[in-house]
Amino acid sequence: MQAMGLTGISKSTVSKLCKDIDERVNAFLDRPLAGEWPYLWLDATYLKQREGGRIVSVAAIIAVAVNTDGRREIVGLHIGPSEAETFWSTFLKSLVRRGLREVKLVISDAHEGLKAAIRRVMGASWQRCRVHWMRNALSYVPKGQQSMVSAALRQAFIQPDRVSASQTLRHVADQLRGKWPKLGAFIDDSETDVLAHMDFPAQHRTKIHSTNPLERLNKEVKRRADVVGIFPNEGSIIRLIGAVLLEANDEWQTQNRYMQIEGMVELMAPAIDADTPRISTVAA
Known part of the structure; x- marks a missing residue:
């Protein structure tokens, strides 16, 4: 007690x-x-x-x-x-x-x-969790190089959409894998999971990329x-x-x-099938 x-x-x-x-x-x-x-x-x-x-x-x-x-x-x-x-x-x-x-x-x-x-x-x-992912990634790099690698990896996370984020992360991985092959393999294996939040509304991404909201x-x-x-x-x-x-x-x-x-409305809206004909709202 x-x-x-x-x-x-x-x-x-x-x-x-x-x-x-x-x-x-x-x-x-x-x-x-x-x-x-x-x-x-x-x-x-x-x-x-x-x-x-x-x-x-x-x-x-x-x-x-x-x-x-x-x-x-x-x-x-x-x-x-x-x-x-x-x-x-x-x-x-x-x-x-x-x-x-x-x-x-x-x-x-x-x-x-x-x-x-x-x-x-x-x-x-x-x-x-992106915070834990970054710690895991940097564990493959000598301490003296971690700041540089961290800055390079973060470039992927400031991209506006999933496609550009994925392209950026792959580019960084290709640049680094020659020196740190285990880091390159780690990024390859975990890319989909660490970028999953990019498929969701932009208004929500700062809160759904990690478990930081539970820190306090x-x-x-x-x-x-x-x-x-x-x-x-x-x-x-x-x-x-x-x-x-x-x-x-x-x-x-x-x-x-x-x-x-507003982001919730976007998230929960039913997907529109591209093959479904749209009904015109314009009067004949």
């Missing part, structure tokens, strides 16, 4: 408070999700938990989505091994069962098994978790992190729209 700012109270009071918090957190995390949610962010915070007499590292996966009204909400929390495809599929299916639908793009780091789970469960595109939230989660250090069980993680998420979500609902609604 110290992590929640509660000290100097009796065990019976603590027990009652924990029960009340659990009820509120569970109601929040299990609530139905109405409407359409085109963007979904997933990010992991790693925590220590006691399990079978050992201390293990577990991932607390936080899911944030934006609806077609341009408002964001925290839509889920899941605890477990983040590298297992079954883990991701179970979590995504639970979000779908609660009503998360019409997801167009999922933004996350490159977790093993997640991309396949997104495709199978949601049929959505995947945006590899994750810092608060980590700050509270550091007070505990090692969690005794999964339930205690859900209680603390869930309470932090509930508080943050309530605060978000008092703020302005997170994304421009």
Whole structure:
């Protein structure tokens, strides 16, 4: 309870408070999700938990989505091994069962098994977090050359559309692969995933190219978790992190729209088939 700012109270009071918090957190995390949610962010915070007499590292996966009204909400929390495809599929299916639908793009780091789970469960595109992608790319380059390579790679991200961004990134890769072949291969393999956001409305791209929108939230989660250090069980993680998420979500609902609604109209408009004849609105 110290992590929640509660000290100097009796065990019976603590027990009652924990029960009340659990009820509120569970109601929040299990609530139905109405409407359409085109963007979904997933990010992991790693925590220590006691399990079978050992201390293990577990991932607390936080899911944030934006609806077609341009408002964001925290839509889920899941605890477990983040590298297992079954883990991701179970979590995504639970979000779908609660009503998360019409997801167009999922933004996350490159977790093993997640991309396949997104495709199978949601049929959505995947945006590899650009911030983490850049760190991965620069790991193939000596420190003294990283600033130059970073500046070259960023030229692709300031292009106005997907075609020019792809052309620029390939050109940079071709220039660099002679000196750093592993970097060239990395860019070849990850180009589609790191540029996925370029297929979406320009008004939204600054917020959908990375998991940075969750940075402040994750810092608060980590700050509270550091007070505990090692969690005794999964339930205690859900209680603390869930309470932090509930508080943050309530605060978000008092703020302005997170994304421009004009871009949402463009994003959700049905595609017009080029072979479908258009009906003239001009009077004969």
